[in-house]
Amino acid sequence: MSTTARTVLFHEIGGPEVLRVEETRLPDPGPGEVLIDVAAIALNRAEALFRAGRYFYQPTLPASRNGYEAAGTVAAVGPGVTAFAPGDPVMAAGDIELGSQGVHADRILLPEDRVVARPADVDPVVAAAVWVGYSTAYGALVRTAGLAAGDHVLITGASSGTGTAAIQVARRAGAVPIATTRTEDKRRQLLDLGAEHVIVTGGEDIAKETRRVTGGRGAEVVFDAIGGATFRELGDAVVEGGTLVSYGWLDRLPIELPMNWPLTVHGYNNLVMSGSADGRRRTSRYLASGLADGTLRPVVAEVFDGLDRIQDAHRLMESNRHTGKIVVTV
Template sequence: MTTSLHTKAVLFHELGGPEVLRVEDVPIGPPGPGEVLFRVDAIGLNRADALFRAGTYYYPPTLPGSRLGYEAAGVVEAVGEGVTGFVPGDPVMAAADFDFGVHGVYAERVVLPQESVVHRPVGADAVTSAAAWLTYTTAYGGLVETAGMAPGDHVVITGASSGVGTAAIQTALRHGAIPIATTRGPRKRQRLLELGAAHVIATDSDDLVAEVRRITGGKGTEIVFDAIGGPGFAALGDALAPHGTAVLYGWLDPRPAQLGLNWPQTVHMYNNGTLLERSDLRRRAAAYIGSGLTDGTLAPVIAETFDGLDRVADAHRLMESNAHTGKILVTL
């Protein structure tokens, strides 16, 4: 393959809403030592993308000309010196453990360190793969590796209609746990039940603590898996059983998180990037996802697919509307 000197990519030069995203030609060279170049066939959107674009992520973009995007699937076109795990033609996906202001995968082609690339599960197409890695590694890392989820555990999953939320429901079911989904209003209740939630709590109208106590026969939930944080985190702590575990992996509410007064409890501030930095955990996560996709216990929920990089801003608008359930993707 002769590598093009340029590729189309999505950049932004100022902080703001979806309107700041631009499709531009950017230079791209051959992969250097330890690097992999792959053609992107599908991109998975994550809430982190919108936070980064708006300047509210846990690290800032470098402006002007920041890249964007953690999650993509495609096919290897070239490898650099010293790369032994990949060859041209390999179906792969990005293993999101990089600064996406530099290596963002919203592009036709990307060059990533080999440590940031994993083989796609056998038989998984690009859309499924682009929807799987970050959502399922977050659910697996937070619930299995961090919280030690066990059969019979009740698991409260906030933001349950998101990509990670729906992945967490499936992960809980795969381990014999009992997923309790939360959503703001009743509109998504039936869909979440169809996706496997044993119970759904509408937090705008239901008393979360009272409902969790009712569902669990008064003892409380063993695990909380929270994407929101903020003052509402205290109620989740109050819903825990004695010695329960809360895993906070997101901060959709940017206000300081408050702890409940229901002690003893264990609280983890979970960072998925830390999990993916470790080769042993990355290998376990890849094996877990691959086996789950193969046996059908894991199946990404696709909310909507947009065609072409020029639809990225529309995809971001849908993500920020919170009207969707599951994963939003862009295909190329």
């Protein structure tokens, strides 16, 4: 037996216009698999890069799926699945191959270990916007960099979904978030979202401003989404022996390392937490706790109604006008 799903696919590399919503067939869940009725999906920069052929691996053409984040309810489980049952609220845990397992659809089939429980009181729109950004920020800042109360953390590209999550993760740790953005119009937004200071890179020097607002010391931690040649310059913004975490490459040129040693540099990706049972357990507990006490709450820039708006959602992603996550209800 099988079931049908409306699935976001693309058959060629290109802009948002290549995305199509098509009917596909899914088999009944096999051993260790979970069938999920999706209520909401969220976008990440990675998916726009993947669609355009500029991600770190290429799409699976002639019919490629897409999407890391989805939230919904278990429809059925396969033999051997013990962690979930029909009716359970869940969300995708990120560690998938986009071309074959992408979750942007109204019904998806995933391995049990790529699914995590969704707190029952967290609605699908919020849940869809949570996993990638917060697991990345928590894993990079808290687990990897050891961010502590009183530390200053410089967050580049801070208006993104992961950037806004990092501001909240920093504040939850008692640290002081310093945010960067390219344009003046996002300064007020980022301050309202919890950034202690905002540096507008279009007219301000990141290193000089960071040292000014930290009393000349610099930041203990840098959380960088950009890479390229600017990564080298961020070395001037950290304290002696500070930590830089590179998690993105919005600049497609090779990353250049700072020369002002001693310092520590980490290359980080979401698989660090999503790729192991212990990482998923720790992240799930962290998210549940933060969502419950209100210290974590994803910033949702816009919610599009229905999968047929997927092209519009990708256009907004590429416009860079938004702050936070873009969500599509299903």
